[in-house]
Amino acid sequence: MLKYGKDAMALLRKKLLLLIVFLLSLASCGNSDNYEAYFGGEVSSPQCRYILFCRDNKVIDTLPLDEKNRFFVKFDSLTPGLYSFKNEPDFQYVYFDKNDSIMVNLNAKHFDESLVFSGRGNEKNNFMMELFLMNEKDRTKSAFIYDYNLNDFMHTIDSINNERISYYNTEKQRIGWNEDFDFYAKSRVDLNYYTKREYYPYIHKRHTDEDIRDRMPDDFYNFRKDVALNDPRLTNYSPFMRYVTAMINNIAQDKYNQVTGNDSEINIIKLNVADSVFTNQSVKNQVLNTLAFNYLLEDQNMINNQAFIQRYDELCTDDSDSNEIMRIGRAVRQLKAGNKLPEIALVDSYDNHVDINNNIDKETVIFFWSSCSNNRTKLVHNKVNALQQQHPNVNFIAVNIDEDAEWKKLIKQYDFKSICQLRASDFRALKDKWVLTKINRTIILNPDGTIKNAFTNLMDSNFSQNLQ
Incomplete structure (x- = not known):
């Protein structure tokens, strides 16, 4: 054979x-x-x-x-x-x-x-994928361009955009795609360019501490009129939502230059901006959902900002059971201090089911990890090892979100014997019930198993202050 x-x-x-x-x-x-x-x-x-x-x-x-x-x-x-x-x-x-x-x-x-x-049908999709990778490379490796003065910044992004347009025109002629696909392809090119322009004033200030908004040309944002803000085809298209988020942030900052207090105030302003900018209700709902979801990713604010949720409810007409924000809101209410964690399927390395609510007898920290980031895996476990020395009366539980075979291989590879290792066998239930929107998410339980803080971050430099 x-x-x-x-x-x-x-x-x-x-x-x-x-x-x-x-x-x-x-x-x-x-x-x-x-x-x-x-x-x-x-x-x-x-x-x-x-x-x-x-x-x-x-x-x-x-x-x-x-x-x-x-x-x-x-x-x-x-x-x-x-x-x-x-x-x-x-x-x-x-x-x-x-x-x-x-x-x-x-x-x-x-x-x-x-x-x-x-x-x-592969050629047009490979083109779109290549365009995506070009834009991602821009985003991850060109952050320094926002430090430039306005003239140098515009020269740089105009040059990149001209290259993208040339590539787009060449492939459009070669492949010969239809008008509907062209709408998405051209939108990806244009929105990538427009997003950089929206980012510039506030990223420049963050990087250089120079506020240049008063010196921006009057026509700097004229491109906004060219964006199909109320076209429903774009509502679930990530380049559009990235652009819209940047645009709304810009408008909100310009309207309210000095916003102090809790973070919900500026985010309520963003909801109001979206309400004024978008006339198509389905598009408006999706934008409101995106703004709310982005805000809810800021874990430390998820419990206390009822004013934000209330304003969202007033503006958004999507009250369906499938509304992700409403689901998150309901789940967050279940994770308030004093409650028990909602039950999810957890297993140990011997495939035994573990009920986390019946196995807590001292203050416990639950953190999450995945094989998707080997560097973070080492960092987070090293941080836990250090915390164990500082807080010997605190229990630490690692919850992995990988497939079973991958998880068991990694446990043997890294030898995490000093830390209780469990795996979530149903990632969707974990995401929905424990609102796992970030891998950095950390949960702290009281000795009686009730929630002490469901939204904190193990890698925060001040995390140790959360422990007894």
Whole structure:
């Protein structure tokens, strides 16, 4: 029997997937009047055992991964347009034309960098992915440009934007995509440029302590009139929401230059700005949801800012059960000091179920970690080791959010014997019930198991002050 190396077998699997896509594409070419579409692929190092296929933030289908980490689905009637797919917690967009047969290949540990589309409809999606990566590189490696004076800043971002436009025009002519896809492609180019301009005055002040808003040209924000602020197609498009968040922050800061007191005040101002800027109610609701969610990510304020939640409720007409903010609000109320933690499925390394509410007899710190960040894993466990020396009467529990095999491998690799190690076997329940929106999130319990502080951060330099 012939034996193949791992690389050869991987290549063989990819060729087989491409062959399937090619045959499906041939079959669909003769059916130009239907809306059949195929979607599948292979996910290395998956973070969960399924792919969520979504449109407008609503799950259309849950696609399980098989034993080889593959998935595949045929849609008998799929409306052309922009969709997203998730291997939680990461996601990316995919655009389907009529009769497209698209396959993806990715490593979930490096989701964006490894993602490649193949099959019928792949070229436009690979273009959009390349554009995304270009913009992400700008965001992560060009923070220093906001230190520049205005002329140098504009020269720099204009030069980058001209390169993006040239790339966009070349690929548009080569691939020949439709007008609807062009709307999203051109929006990604433009909104990336506009967002930098919105960022400039307040990031410049943060970096240099120089407030230049009074010296900005009168026409500096004229581009705002070119943004389709009330087009519903953009409401679930991340480049749009990133831009809108920056724009609203700018307007709020300009209207209220000196805002003191708690953080909810400036954030209520942002809600009011959104109410005045957006006329399409569905778009307004989504923007309000985004502003509220961003605010609620600031864990230390989640309990005490009832005024913010009240104003959000007054402005947002989305009172459906699927409203993420309402769900978070209900969950947060369950996490107030003195309550017991909502029950979730936790297991130890021997696969025994652990009821956290029945295993607390002293002050306890619960923190979270994942294989997605090896550097943070070492830092957080080192911090806990130091805290154990300072606070010997405090118990520390680490909750991992990876798959079982990955978690057990890491426990052996890092030898975390001094810290109780548990795994959340249902990440979605953990996220919903304990409002896990950041991996840095830390929960402190009293000796009787009730909540002392459900929203703190282990890596905060003053964290030790929370402990007895």
